[in-house]
Amino acid sequence: MDKTTMLTPSDLAQLSAKGITQEQVMEQLECFRKGFPYLKLHAAAAVPDDILALTPESQEQYVQKWNDYKAEGHRVTKFVPASGAASRMFKDLFAFLESGREVPESETEKTFFGNLRKFAFYDALNDACILLYGMGAEALVEEQRCHDVAEALLGDEGLGYGSLPKGLLQFHAYVDSARTPVEEHLTEAALYASSQGEADVHFTVSSEHRELFEELLERVVPEYEQEYKVTYHVSLSEQLPSTDTVAANEDGTPFRTAEGELLFRPGGHGALIRNLDALDTDVVFIKNIDNVVPDSLKADTVLWKQVLAGVLVSVQEQTFRYLHLLESGNYSHADLEEMIRFVRHTLHTDMPGLKHMEDTELSVWLRSRLNRPIRVCGMVRNVGEPGGGPFLAYNPDGSVSLQILESSQIDPANEEAQAMFRKGTHFNPVDLVCAVKDKDGKPFSLPDYVDPATGFISHKSKDGRPLLALELPGLWNGAMSNWSTIMVEVPLSTFNPVKTVNDLLRPQHQA
DSSP states (O other): OOGGGOOOHHHHHHHHHHTOOHHHHHHHHHHHHHOOOOOOEEEEOOTTTTEEOOOHHHHHHHHHHHHHHHHTTOOEEEEEEOOOBSGGGGHHHHHHHHHTOSSOOSHHHHHHHHTGGGSTTHHHHHHHHHHHHSSOHHHHHHTTOHHHHHHHHHSTTTTOGGGSBGGGSOOEEOSSOEEOHHHHHHHHHHHHSOBTTEEEEEEEEOGGGHHHHHHHHHHHHHHHHHHHTOEEEEEEEEOOGGGOEEOBOTTSSBOBOTTSOBOEEOOOGGGGHHHHHTOOOSEEEEEOTTOOOOGGGHHHHHHHHHHHHHHHHHHHHHHHHHHHHHHHTOOOHHHHHHHHHHHHHTSOOBOTTGGGSOHHHHHHHHHHHHSSOEEEEEEEEOSSOOOBEEEEEEOTTSOEEEEEEOGGGSOTTOHHHHHHHHHOOEEBOSEEEEEOBOTTSOBOOGGGGOOGGGOEEEEEEETTEEEEEEEOOOTTTGGGTTSEEEEEEOOGGGOOOOSSGGGGGSGGGTO
């Protein structure tokens, strides 16, 4: 350890308070110096070889399979990362406020101020404008006081939307109410993720907003229990301080604040693998907080979530059958060949040299490949939206398996890899159903299946000083690299994210 990375007694006390070891910090600083390797691609995943395209008949069969599974009393949880701030939704409105202009000039600004009444939060915004300025939102726009309207929406004296998480904003208007994404996820849980009248929903939240989530849930849960005839078990968790990562200067040495302390930053959504690991459940649905639609458009979402879950439990059933057979020792070479075909064609994993292995060696390899968490990922055809792409990629052990990769994980100087990326036909909109227990009902230790080499480094700043930030392997990327993965094509109608406030004007959010 050189002098530039020496940790002081004060640093060690800081680490202890966060639950981070000195060794972890040194490993993270080493990542800044070495960087992360780009992943080696085998091919872009495509229909029908790598991504399942299901017929209406098979869809029905999988829905039935899922309903049968739930009837057996298995525990199901809906897991929703909900700590993300809504500030990026209002980037253009913040810029409008900073400009000092009162009259909208850009198309984005004109669209927002010209359609105020179409937003689900209009009534709340109108009330805030009356309280603050003595007149309604549309009247203020007519008097060219758009700055005041934006301030009433974003500022803390108004609705405070500029500093709230997306989950607490009013997204959808109904006849006599407006719903937040949190409420839409409660509804979804009742429609496809409830089991025997019980619905488990888990939101990951930031500590600063936890109380606001609790207040909303306390108010609305009884209403949804009555409406959908289910009992909700809603839990919240926060990203663990021990998953924060140390920041570095551009030369790889620790970045220190003006007070001389080490600077730690949240490790990205990959840190949530710890939150996921803490759940006591059999099956988990994972979906982003902002990918919700009004009730009138939920049919496709409900259908396809059940289809994905049916695929999951079908694959798990077969996997457990093979594992029990391997454990018994009462298998033939033909049985092993059948398992290899299952691993290759259903789990889309292959390993060079399998044909040269003896049966005993084959059985050990098969057991290691089959005995791991399973995820089924919904894949949407590319339409220009950002998202991780599905690829067959090489793993450190030489095997090839299905992975969800971001563009940052692919070498920009490797033309062959870039061509594969451009040929990708699908992306993952964070639509996963996961099985997290083994054949004996014991929970897998999910952090054991993370590929630590799949993190990445980003350029940030603090108080005007540049720094390097370390992102942990993403929750549905590197954090699940060593899971068994199946991909299923789902319709675009199941993907309706809200990245900007004007996205709420799209037909999918106005029905």
